[in-house]
Amino acid sequence: SSSSLSSSSSSSLSSSSSSLSSSSLSSSSSSLSSSGQGAGEVSRSSLWLRAMGDAPVITQTRPYAFGVTNPVNVKLPQEGDLHRSNELISVLRALNLYETAAGNLQRERVLNELNRIVVDWVVEVGMEQGLDEQEARQAGGKIFTFGSYRLGVVTPGSDIDTLCVTPRHVSRDAFFKILYAKLQQDARVSKLTPVPDAYTPVLKFSFDGVEIDLLFARLPLPVIPSSWNSLENDLVLRHVDEKTARSVNGSRVADLILKLVPNKETFKVTLRFVKHWAKARGIYSNVLGYLGGVSWAILVARCCQLYPNFAPSQLVHRFFTVYSIWNWRNSPVLLCRIKEHSADGLANFKVWNPKVNLQDRHHLLPIITPAFPSMNSTHNVSLSTKRVITEEFANAKRIFDIWDKKKEISWTEALHLVLKPLDFTSFKHFLELQVFAQNETVHRKWLGWVESKVRFLEPGWECASSMLVALNFAQQPCVIDLRPAAG
CATH class of the missing domain: 1.10.1410.10 (Poly(a)-polymerase, middle domain)
Structure with missing residues (x-):
């Protein structure tokens, strides 16, 4: 999934640029x-x-x-x-x-509300660690975006890739426990799925109908200024671990692509x-x-x-x-x-x-x-x-x-x-993988894991058959209820 852009950036061409001259x-x-x-x-x-x-x-x-x-x-x-x-x-x-005007407004509202939740969470964590309320509020915290939304090519229904940047007193453990619990209690949040062990750890959820991928980055700084609009300066990576660097670089790469x-x-x-x-x-x-x-x-x-x-x-x-x-x-x-x-x-x-x-x-x-x-x-x-x-x-x-x-x-x-879609009837042979789970939440996690491993089958197929293999994966999986019927 790839989708994101700061709220000040428009994901669709404005009326003045939709017709080229x-x-x-x-x-x-x-x-x-x-x-x-x-x-x-x-x-x-x-x-x-x-x-x-x-x-x-x-x-x-x-x-x-x-x-x-x-x-x-x-x-x-x-x-x-x-x-x-x-x-x-x-x-x-x-x-x-192209996303509609109403869709863009909804995305901006969601991002603003998510930013407010993150700032409040950073304050709570700071006060729990002994900071007074003024110090905790001054410490800051901010949401940045990347991917398709940041690049201005978001489409209807696509998700927003977001990055939660916090000061040094907020840990990744607090992100996956305290912020997770905070989001879990919010009626506007659904399909909340933590993936802490991923190559780039992420919280996945839907907020008021907008799909969100939220990454986390703790910087070794006492304060994250609210005036920051970009993480382009390389010095933000000083003394951070590799997971943090990977998370931060999503936003940094998007900003540099637009600049270049x-x-x-x-x-x-x-x-x-x-x-x-x-x-x-x-x-x-x-x-x-x-x-x-x-x-x-x-x-x-x-x-x-x-x-x-x-x-x-x-x-x-x-x-x-x-x-x-x-x-x-x-x-x-x-x-x-x-x-x-x-x-x-x-x-x-x-x-x-x-x-x-x-x-x-x-x-x-x-x-x-x-x-x-x-x-x-x-x-x-x-x-x-x-x-x-x-x-x-x-x-x-x-x-x-x-x-x-x-x-x-x-x-x-x-x-x-x-732009004609790939015609699967032109292929003679298929291998179909069916992914089953007991409920939708488990199915999302299990499906993601299976999808991440499919490519490792491919070298074996090539060696065994001396053929080239094309991989594809259904993007709209069917969830089947496997629970036994009552009685």
Whole structure:
């Protein structure tokens, strides 16, 4: 699950940006001058090779502000590109991929109320530990968001990924016991499920109909200022444990992705399309060895860096062209340079480095998070799932190429063909896993555990049958009551 954004950020395009025009794009884009448009004259083959990070494409008098290489093409979109972008947005709206105004207001209300509950809980814990009421209230505590909501691409019914940041006197044990009990007593909270032993510990619940994933991070500070709007400063990680660092970095990564794209609105439209495509094609799942929300966001952001002035219609086409031929063996996807820290309290963090770490060297589809400590967001990808992902890139590219070169189909028809859900009738063999439990609460926990282990079956299948395996998992499980009938 991936969904989140601070309440000040809108998850749907505002009325002023739901229709694209050349003036709006040029004014809000990367402000690269048209004098650099000579890049568009370079042959197509050399452009793609250089997009892999092997060489800069454009020589400029100043450094390019976005990415680890110069852009491939800085041409501005034509009117046809803008018209097709508006058609793209219409298709996304028809698929109900934009949250309603009422839905956005409800999410903001829930986040504000959840923040109030967290602040009150921090005060209670502080007073129990001997702080007077004024000190306890000044200590603060705050909710941050990340994932799809923070990136501005939340959809109706999706959850909100949230992070509870507290001062040093509040423990993780208090989070899973005292705050859990507080939420359990709230009539607005349902489906409350603690997962304290997860790789990143989390509380899952529904608050007034909005699904919430709540992570916890205790910082070694006496006070968490209410004025904090971001955790971007690396120093917030000083002397924290790895679980805390992983929790905090969800928010830090989302903030940096938004900071590292030339045009946030074109990024959001493109990401909305790509996420829906990945879900429709059955390759949106980190736990099954495909790509999760963060990985897809980084891929889209990198494409935006390479084509900073392109309209969404151009970007969705170029996205599949770029990644269908990406040199995964030698070129990890990076939004910025990987940072190392020697400062006290930061030097012990492991940073992705294939030159030093043997395990990193064997990653098959490296997509690196931009926030320190940088890590590979796709470490679960296997040979089979990589093959499936790259085949899906190629299939989508093929459809867009038919539209672009042969004009045999319209732009809207091409979009619908690319977004066509995976047809399971094309497969000859299936292995179905049925997950049973005695009640819905147990079933949620058991289902999550089974789903997290499915990918470990795959290497055995490959060795036994010399075949490639595609993994998928039902997202709407059926809960069956197994209790014996009365009498």
